[in-house]
Amino acid sequence: MAKILLIETATQVCSVALSINGKIVSVKEESGQNLHASNLTLFIEEVMQSAALTYPDLDAVAVSKGPGSYTGLRIGVSTAKGLCYALEKPLIGIETLRMMAAGFMTENLDYSGLICPMIDARRMEVYTSIYNASLDVLEPTSAKIIDETSFSDTLSQHQVTFIGDGAAKCAATLVSANAEFNGGNFNSSKYMCALADKAYQSGSFEDVAYFEPFYLKDFVVTQSKSKV
Missing domain, CATH: 3.30.420.40 (ATPase, nucleotide binding domain)
Known part of the structure; x- marks a missing residue:
């Protein structure tokens, strides 16, 4: 009975869900600018508490891997990798x-x-x-x-x-x-459920050490043209 933490941060939606045996048991999400850094770990804690699970109870962590927002993907993937490292759990990457x-x-x-x-x-x-x-x-x-x-x-x-x-x-x-x-919101972690469960059952895991988001395009820093 696989327990999988699901993380989606590819757009302005910060979304976390928990699935057990291929069914969603808890979801926490919110849409807005610059939410991921401040809310992601809080949302993870909320869904874990809602399901009455501890982190060692997890069997895997799945993350939306892109394409999408450079910052959002970086935050989501780094958080997922950190959990997998600490818990020694497999990482599942889902195409956004x-x-x-x-x-x-x-x-x-x-x-x-x-x-x-x-x-x-x-x-x-x-x-x-x-x-x-x-x-x-x-x-x-x-x-x-x-x-x-x-x-x-x-x-x-x-x-x-x-x-x-x-x-x-x-x-x-x-x-x-x-x-x-x-116009519906389909950037919700709950929609990762079936894909993540299938990947878990087939053993389709990412290499935690080398996994990177699928940015599709390089991040470009632009300089302001205004003169000081």
Whole structure:
């Protein structure tokens, strides 16, 4: 009966959940800017107490590995790795976009179209991929600058539902009878549950010493142009 701590910090949502035997027993999450550093460890403590578990009771820790916010991913992954080191427990890495697609399918069991999760990468750029209803990857993860021609071939043949915090800004650009936009929060750790449990059962673990987030793009520090 696997007990897995689930951590999602790839976007502005700071989310922690606990699953036991493939079922969510506790969730704590909040959305807002710069929440992860101050709230993540508190949320972890809350879900552990809610489930009446101690840290040694855990069988594994799963973390959303990206792409997404550089700072959010760094905080989430470093926290997960620290727990795994201290507890000598295995680490599970979950692709963030796959988690989002899994979340959409969890809430829309009869859906048969394609799912395009999008994470905002500023301006008209998004981190995105395309999955079918069985969560098979049809288009691999990439950073795209969205314009009127984006996904045109796919939209000409398939119904596509766009989800995530990057989808709303694309609605006015991706105009098609086959395009739908769902504003639900699918960056929730509870949607990692089935993926993490499957990874645990198959022994698909990360190397704790060398595991790094999937940033997709290098972090760039920009200098202010203002003169002092």
